[in-house]
Amino acid sequence: MKIENHGADERIWYSPQRGPFQVSGFGWFHTERIYRRLPAVPDVYIRPEVDALANCTSGGQIRFRTNSRSVSVRVCLTAGSSMYHMPPTGECGVDAYIGGPGHWRHAGTARFQAGQVEYESSIFDSGTSEARSFLLNMPLYQGVEEIWIGLEPGAEVWAPESYDSSKKVIVYGTSITQGGCASRPGMSYTNILSRRFHLEFINLGFSGNGKGESELAVLAAQISEPACLIIDYEGNAEGTESYRQTLPRYIETYRKVHPEVPIILISRIRHGAESFKPEILEGRLARKKFQMELIRELTEAGDQNLTFVDGSDLLGDDPEEATVDGVHPTDLGFKLMTDRLEPVLRQVIGDSASAAGR
Template sequence: MQNSIPEPEKVSPYQLDQNMKIDHALGDDLLWHSPLDEPFQVSGFAWLDTEHKYRRLPASPDVPIRPEVNALANCTSGGQIRFRTNSRTVSVRVRLTAGASMYHMPPTGECGMDAYIGGPGEWRHAGTTRFQPGQVEYESSLFNVEGHDGKVRSFLLNMPLYQGVEELWIGLAPDAELLAPEPYDCSKKVIVYGTSITQGGCASRPGMSYTNILSRRLHLEFINLGFSGNGKGEQELAELAAQIAEPACLVIDYEANCGGTEAYQQTLPRYIETYRKFHPEVPIILVSRIPHGGESFMPEILEGRLERKKFQVNLIRQLTEAGDHHLTFVDGSELLGDDSGEATVDGVHPTDLGFQRMADGLEPVLRQVIGDMTASAR
């Protein structure tokens, strides 16, 4: 007689590991604040002061933009909220435009938020939101300490990378003190125009997008103008970027969406020329694309990238010889290291490791290029 083996009980991993438990509703023992009110400071949205929306482009741009770009502008990539408090707990209540749906990016990066504590030069990850994939609304604790030590801490909250935020509230203990954050090192902003990689695909949580990493390291406001699949280098996007006041520099990194070498040869000079009409001396950093995972077995991909890299180098040289001495070229093929494929999800989009490496490579360039400008603005 054979012994029958019982089928294993079907349980959720959340039932097996309490560390993966999803937060329940946080109740009414918190005082909920809008980050749009003082003393909170929201950064990353250049038109926030006039439109009061978590949006990366104007709600009604004065130049025509494609519907795809208009929709992606609602994604809150690069949005940050800073404040100081002695609250023993910090939570968020979020209503998104849609739930998580991407196959190669964690919901925590697409739709979640994370928190850092410590202050300029000392930021340390403190927590990430917990919610069910697909949820459009969630409440989650980002920070909690047992008891009440009364210590005032600096907080930095990063907003979702790939969804829009229709409503956001920050929950603190009712008796907590709430203070303004430390100011940025200067009021100038780093503007980054690019593709899905710039937007943050596919970081596991918002704080690991390379623009957010660099913002923490440099203690400057970054404006993320990465539009997934739609960084085409349109002249209109250069005009909108030029509307952003007090630029420290403009980073251009849209080659991966350029549509081929011929199209890139047409759009890139025009994009730079358009921005230069408004900001003739603002530093521009041109970044060539990171390697594609298929280059080892599809030589045409490698050939195209090398062809465009040659064009970029020559363009920067020509513009410099013509009198523009505020241009810098960064070879993106070196940013991910010798094992670039190990730093991406799908051969294209970086993991957290890939974004860390990109930040490591870009940080010294940014410090050198904008150092004098930011120092004079302090």
């Protein structure tokens, strides 16, 4: 579907719901056609908080090729920006990359006023008309009711390059997984990884609510053709004892459907307050020990597709300098995390899904 807009700033507006545009990052989009990270009506119980957060479009991407000299977006959000520690461009914005698999480069970010629920913005402008590959990242912390892509009249649009594999990388976790607090959508660690691996990534990070419920494992297991499941929810665990209960159950539930899909378990990154609040450090170390022991026990019991990643190393030697508030990474923090996770993921998925490289 396209809508013509005649005026001084003439654009032809396209809905990405129609080809040749391709929407990815939503596990149920192919059947429900809505920008949502869980089913509209899940067949298992999920808490209202998780249900609301599922409307945030973190990980959602729109891909296409065009020779248009400019690209704009019209966005209708479910609400405006409201976070004190995250820029509106990350919470509610759209950013654009050009270049194609293995060569993506940032090309623009939507401009709008903080608190706006609807906005229209240019995200790419060039003086030359040539075929280019585009990747648009959708808002991390807000829902999208409608989004339209604006191209210059007469421009052609083609389907994007096919993924290297139909397999998907699924990431379950917390606010950090969801992208808090990247300055723009493309800088969340799952989105950075998606540019280094020419695969579809499904972001199931739920801010403050990644508590490892078995129902969320059931839903994650419904996503077809998984290349890998990454579990990164320790930061929302309600204490060490609660984590000891939920983590084995989450893995067991997923394994009932996908007994051989690789699973990567990431322990929590270091928090800035650990240097003066020893109880925070002690809790993290206790849970890290438990995770290592659990992976060893499950491996000895026959599960050969489990990998543990020590999150205490993900932000480097000065983790507090890579966060907004001692907890949530900045763009620098997310890049550091990605640099350390990329080789692990490459080793784990191996030949099951080829990678495009940087």
